[in-house]
Amino acid sequence: MSLGCLMVDIAGRSLLPDDRDVLEHPLVGGVILFTRNYDSPEQLAVLIAEIRALRRPPLLVAVDHEGGRVQRFRPGFTLIPSMRRLGHEYDADKAQGLFAAREMGWLLAAELRTTAIDLAFTPVVDLDYGVSSVIGDRALHRRATVVSELAGALIGGMREAGMAATAKHYPGHGAVALDSHVALPIDRREFADLNRDLYPYQRLIPNGLPSVMMAHVVFEQIDALPASLSRRWVHDILRVESDFRGAVFTDDLSMAGAAAFGGPVERCRLALAAGCDMLPLCNHRASVLAVLEGLTVRPEPVSALRLARLHGKSGIGPASLPELQTSLRWQSAHALAERLREARPDLTLDGGD
Numbered sequence: 001m002s003l004g005c006l007m008v009d010i011a012g013r014s015l016l017p018d019d020r021d022v023l024e025h026p027l028v029g030g031v032i033l034f035t036r037n038y039d040s041p042e043q044l045a046v047l048i049a050e051i052r053a054l055r056r057p058p059l060l061v062a063v064d065h066e067g068g069r070v071q072r073f074r075p076g077f078t079l080i081p082s083m084r085r086l087g088h089e090y091d092a093d094k095a096q097g098l099f100a101a102r103e104m105g106w107l108l109a110a111e112l113r114t115t116a117i118d119l120a121f122t123p124v125v126d127l128d129y130g131v132s133s134v135i136g137d138r139a140l141h142r143r144a145t146v147v148s149e150l151a152g153a154l155i156g157g158m159r160e161a162g163m164a165a166t167a168k169h170y171p172g173h174g175a176v177a178l179d180s181h182v183a184l185p186i187d188r189r190e191f192a193d194l195n196r197d198l199y200p201y202q203r204l205i206p207n208g209l210p211s212v213m214m215a216h217v218v219f220e221q222i223d224a225l226p227a228s229l230s231r232r233w234v235h236d237i238l239r240v241e242s243d244f245r246g247a248v249f250t251d252d253l254s255m256a257g258a259a260a261f262g263g264p265v266e267r268c269r270l271a272l273a274a275g276c277d278m279l280p281l282c283n284h285r286a287s288v289l290a291v292l293e294g295l296t297v298r299p300e301p302v303s304a305l306r307l308a309r310l311h312g313k314s315g316i317g318p319a320s321l322p323e324l325q326t327s328l329r330w331q332s333a334h335a336l337a338e339r340l341r342e343a344r345p346d347l348t349l350d351g352g353d
Contacts, residue, residue, distance in 0.1 A: 002304040003029030003057060005272060005297055007249070007280040008288050013039050015050050022285075023054050025292050029307060030060035032280055033117075034072055041076045041321045045115040052116065060278075060310055062119040065108055068137055073112075076321065078333075080108050081340040083124060086150050087141035089340065100336060101140075101150045105157025105165070107333040113162050114321040118312040120158070121166045121213060121249075123151045125200040126174035134179035144199035151200055152207060162313030167204055169215035169251060170238065171227055172197030180216035180257030184226070187219045194219070201242065210310060211247040212238070214276065216257025225274075226257055229267065234275040247277045247306040254284045263287075265294040277303045 007030035010019045022028060031051055038044055052058035063072050068082025086104065090097025105123075112120060125147050126132070128139035140150045155165040171194060176185035201212070214228035227233040228250040238244045250258070253267045261267055264287035271279050277300075281288050318324040325331070 002299065002301075003060065003278075003307045005029060005277065005279055005303070006268070006288070006291060007032050007060070007062065007278050007282075009034060009282040010037060011285075013037055013043055014047060018285075020054065022288060022292065023051065023059060027292055027295060027297060028059065029278055030062060030280075032282055033061065033063045034282075035074075038073045041073075041111075041115055044073065048116045057308060058311070060118050060307060061116065062121060063112065063117055064122075065112060065117075065120040066122040066124060066138060067104065067108065070138060077111050078107055078337050079341060080104055080337055082137040083140045083150075084128065084137035085340045085343070086154075087128070087139075087146060090141065090146055090150060098149060098153045100340065101153035102157040102160075103333040103336055104340075105154035106161050107157075107330070107337060109158040109161035109163035110317055110324055110330065111321060113312055113316070114318065114324055116312065117163075119164055119166065119211075119310050121168060122158075123154050123165065123167060124169070125151050125167045125204070126169060126172055127197055129174045131177050132174050132179075133177070134181065135174050139174055144196045148200040148203035152204060155204070155207075155209070160316075162316035164210035164310045164312075166211045166213050166249060167201065167209055168213035169217070170201060170212045171215065171219070171233065173215045173217055176217055180226075180251065181255050184257050184260050185217045187217055188221065189219070190221050191219075198242075201238075201244075205242055205244050205246075209244070209246055211249060211306075212244065213249040213251055216251050216255055225261065225270065228253075228258060228276070229261055229270040229274055231274040239275055245306075247303075247310055248275060249278050249280060250276050252280045252282045254282055254287060264291050268295050272297065277306050 004027040006028045064070050067080025086101045089100045124138045126135045126139050128142040140147045158165045176187050178185040216226045216228050218226050223230040223232045250271045258267050
């Protein structure tokens with residue numbers, strides 16, 4: 001059985017019978033975890049082992065673990081500084097900024113891999129235009145060249161730890177004020193004016209970027225549909241014009257930025273027709289059940305291969321978090337994370353659900 005196209009959430013810190021029923025459905029290919037699913041690294045490792053035992057190949061297990069305001073797992077894990085702090089470090093000393101980005105990428109991925117998490121939805125490569133509160137200090141920098149360099153270093157660190165990265169939110173969420181969690185943002189710029197937003201992707205894609213996450217933003221000069229549901233954006237621009245060969249995720253299809261375009265089944269159909277590989281649908285089990293009942297999908301071997309490549313690499317680094325924490329690199333990176341956080345404190349921490 002290959003991985004399906006749907007990524008879903010679960011209710012708590014262990015699998016319930018209805019969770020198992022959903023995760024065993026052939027349309028499901030992944031699980032995204034939230035703060036409500038976490039108590040300790042030990043509990044998390046047991047939960048992920050339960051999830052991985054359900055299917056062959058195992059389901060992808062992912063988490064939003066960027067650092068700063070968006071870090072789902074906290075007690076027992078290093079608190080990663082906001083990505084903006086890496087931009088400040090770069091401005092003060094370019095070499096040190098790139099080193100810090102690589103080490104933070106390695107640190108967050110190495111800690112997650114000890115629990116068998118496959119994929120972290122990071123880095124944010126939206127530009128910091130100063131207008132989007134939902135992006136804010138999650139952005140690395142205002143300059144596209146700096147974002148591409150820092151993101152490349154962070155992705156390289158994650159790769160060293162055996163984890164694939166996901167650049168988001170394609171083609172860019174930084175220039176709109178509205179939050180796509182609760183509204184439908186509209187960007188009225190011409191395509192030529194999006195060059196800065198697209199630049200980080202143009203630099204990262206030739207270097208083997210594993211995956212991207214699409215934005216629920218309508219770029220009305222290009223398409224009436226949000227980028228996440230737009231074949232013009234996913235197939236024509238990202239796949240063909242930019243020659244992207246990795247996996248494409250939508251942002252959560254339960255968000256308001258997607259909900260304006262039909263029921264859950266219709267949103268999934270639009271996303272698949274656009275060329276997306278995996279569709280997160282979170283925090284609304286009724287929508288998940290509707291999709292499992294109402295969506296018919298023709299198997300796409302190429303899409304399944306893209307997703308299979310996102311599984312975390314085994315045999316890289318220590319097998320447990322306590323063992324990792326005895327390594328000199330972890331101790332150095334952990335101290336660097338503490339210094340970065342203390343030098344310019346993050347905004348109020350928000351771990352999500």
